[in-house]
Amino acid sequence: MSTVLQSLSTELADAVQSAGRAVVAIHARRRIPASGVHWRPGVVVATNHTISRDENISVTLPDGATAPASLAGRDPSTDLAVLKLAGQSLPAASLRPDTPPKVGELVIALGRPGPSLTASWGVVSRVDGPWRTWQGAEIDTLLRLDLAIYDGFSGGPLIDGAGRVLGINTSALARGVPVTIPVATVERAVTELLERGSIRRAYLGIGTQPVRVPESLVRKLELKVDVALLIVSVAPGGPADRDGWLLGDVLLELDGAAVTDPADILAKLGGDRVGRPLAARVIRGGQVKTLQVTPGERPTSRAA
Amino acid sequence: MTASTTADLAQDVAAAVDQLRGITVQVRTHGAATGAGILWNGGESEGRGLVITNAHVVRGDRATIELGDGTAARGRVVARDLKRDLAALEFEPSSAMASSVVRDSPPLRVGELVIAIGHPGGLVGAAALGIIHGVENGREGRTPRWIRADVRLAPGFSGGPLADATGRLVGVSTMMQGALALAVPTAAVEAWVRRSHAPVAP
Numbered sequence: 001m002s003t004v005l006q007s008l009s010t011e012l013a014d015a016v017q018s019a020g021r022a023v024v025a026i027h028a029r030r031r032i033p034a035s036g037v038h039w040r041p042g043v044v045v046a047t048n049h050t051i052s053r054d055e056n057i058s059v060t061l062p063d064g065a066t067a068p069a070s071l072a073g074r075d076p077s078t079d080l081a082v083l084k085l086a087g088q089s090l091p092a093a094s095l096r097p098d099t100p101p102k103v104g105e106l107v108i109a110l111g112r113p114g115p116s117l118t119a120s121w122g123v124v125s126r127v128d129g130p131w132r133t134w135q136g137a138e139i140d141t142l143l144r145l146d147l148a149i150y151d152g153f154s155g156g157p158l159i160d161g162a163g164r165v166l167g168i169n170t171s172a173l174a175r176g177v178p179v180t181i182p183v184a185t186v187e188r189a190v191t192e193l194l195e196r197g198s199i200r201r202a203y204l205g206i207g208t209q210p211v212r213v214p215e216s217l218v219r220k221l222e223l224k225v226d227v228a229l230l231i232v233s234v235a236p237g238g239p240a241d242r243d244g245w246l247l248g249d250v251l252l253e254l255d256g257a258a259v260t261d262p263a264d265i266l267a268k269l270g271g272d273r274v275g276r277p278l279a280a281r282v283i284r285g286g287q288v289k290t291l292q293v294t295p296g297e298r299p300t301s302r303a304a
Numbered sequence: 305m306t307a308s309t310t311a312d313l314a315q316d317v318a319a320a321v322d323q324l325r326g327i328t329v330q331v332r333t334h335g336a337a338t339g340a341g342i343l344w345n346g347g348e349s350e351g352r353g354l355v356i357t358n359a360h361v362v363r364g365d366r367a368t369i370e371l372g373d374g375t376a377a378r379g380r381v382v383a384r385d386l387k388r389d390l391a392a393l394e395f396e397p398s399s400a401m402a403s404s405v406v407r408d409s410p411p412l413r414v415g416e417l418v419i420a421i422g423h424p425g426g427l428v429g430a431a432a433l434g435i436i437h438g439v440e441n442g443r444e445g446r447t448p449r450w451i452r453a454d455v456r457l458a459p460g461f462s463g464g465p466l467a468d469a470t471g472r473l474v475g476v477s478t479m480m481q482g483a484l485a486l487a488v489p490t491a492a493v494e495a496w497v498r499r500s501h502a503p504v505a506p
Binding site for chain 2: 003004005006008009010012013014015016017020108116117118119120121147148149150
């Protein structure tokens with residue numbers, strides 16, 4: 001009779017084996033390959049930061065064969081990229097979209113930084129609500145991991161004890177701290193990237209920094225909050241520049257809501273905002289002024 | 305997992321660790337603890353104890369071997385291979401000893417549990433639990449050079465056993481590569497023992 005320890009060992013290896021059938025190596029950079037997950041038939045999800053070229057991309061399949069793949073789209077804000085893989089009879093990953101992982105749940109990160117599969121284990125260390133990446137993408141759930149990351153970690157799946165995929169791992173969204181992009185966010189990004197090749201985001205062309213408004217000014221202008229966003233850069237020719245916003249304006253409200261953190265601006269800039277004017281209240285020259293801005297589409301560069 | 309599964313698991317781990325401690329020795333050279341060693345099933349070297357450790361754990365020709373029960377014996381290095389980082393020591397055991405059971409088959413699977421025993425920082429018989437990180441697609445019939453395990457080891461684990469969930473030996477913990485533990489596979493150790501140790505044995 002086998003012990004619980006032996007059963008656990010077998011189950012972990014079974015989970016790795018079954019999930020590993022949908023994990024591929026992505027050759028799209030100079031260094032060692034990164035990982036990818038065969039997400040839907042013919043569609044491979046990888047991380048954007050591990051793909052340094054748009055052409056000449058190949059993947060190593062679990063059986064060791066190499067196949068060409070074409071880049072269907074990429075998005076720096078979610079660090080996701082989608083590749084198309086033609087004519088392969090590879091099983092698609094089994095996903096676990098409905099039950100989010102719990103803190104303390106035993107998980108395995110898989111990678112394929114070459115022909116062979118690699119695994120590291122640990123637990124989910126933090127689960128939280130939606131969060132925004134530094135480039136403005138909204139990620140449905142914050143999933144932080146307590147496990148060691150190795151070469152090939154990014155683009156690989158986080159799996160549960162039954163081998164079901166909980167999301168795509170990346171080390172590039174939180175300063176090297178491993179995080180997992182949950183299934184729901186990946187699904188949305190895959191759909192949009194397959195349709196458009198990029199993820200549309202509205203863009204103002206400003207850089208801001210939180211500042212405390214002097215008490216006298218708060219009283220004089222009858223402000224409800226004493227923190228606002230000082231505009232410290234205006235992209236020449238960008239939407240805000242075109243609509244007359246100035247360096248030094250202090251942004252109080254955007255679209256009717258107070259802004260106290262740059263993320264508050266990003267929250268107003270979903271893809272559907274492009275071309276639809278937003279009202280803003282700013283302090284300019286000691287007075288409150290109402291401005292308007294018509295967001296443009298965010299350029300693909302890394303500008304905020 | 306239910307609470308009772310966790311409790312059973314904890315008991316199983318403790319039992320496996322206990323058993324493995326029985327085949328793990330401390331290796332001391334010039335009085336200083338330098339690492340761990342494994343009581344190896346010596347076969348023909350009757351009446352003598354055989355310990356396998358890393359070459360970097362025993363630099364001289366002699367070392368003190370301290371068994372799990374606290375008894376010490378003088379060990380003599382009978383074979384050493386710097387390239388493989390392996391060393392074999394013989395000693396006169398004072399009583400009957402446990403010896404390791406090697407896992408010949410089935411092959412290791414990525415994700416399966418492994419247990420390492422060692423003596424990090426003077427902590428005798430410490431255990432670490434991890435999983436197999438990767439299995440090299442070695443060429444047909446060739447033993448891969450290393451077992452790669454996702455288990456957090458420290459210097460005192462060198463030369464100690466890496467075992468599977470049934471307590472059978474799969475490798476000799478040898479070094480860390482980043483967060484990864486590298487162990488010499490037991491098949492390679494056995495081949496080496498046959499090759500280099502047998503002629504020396506009486």
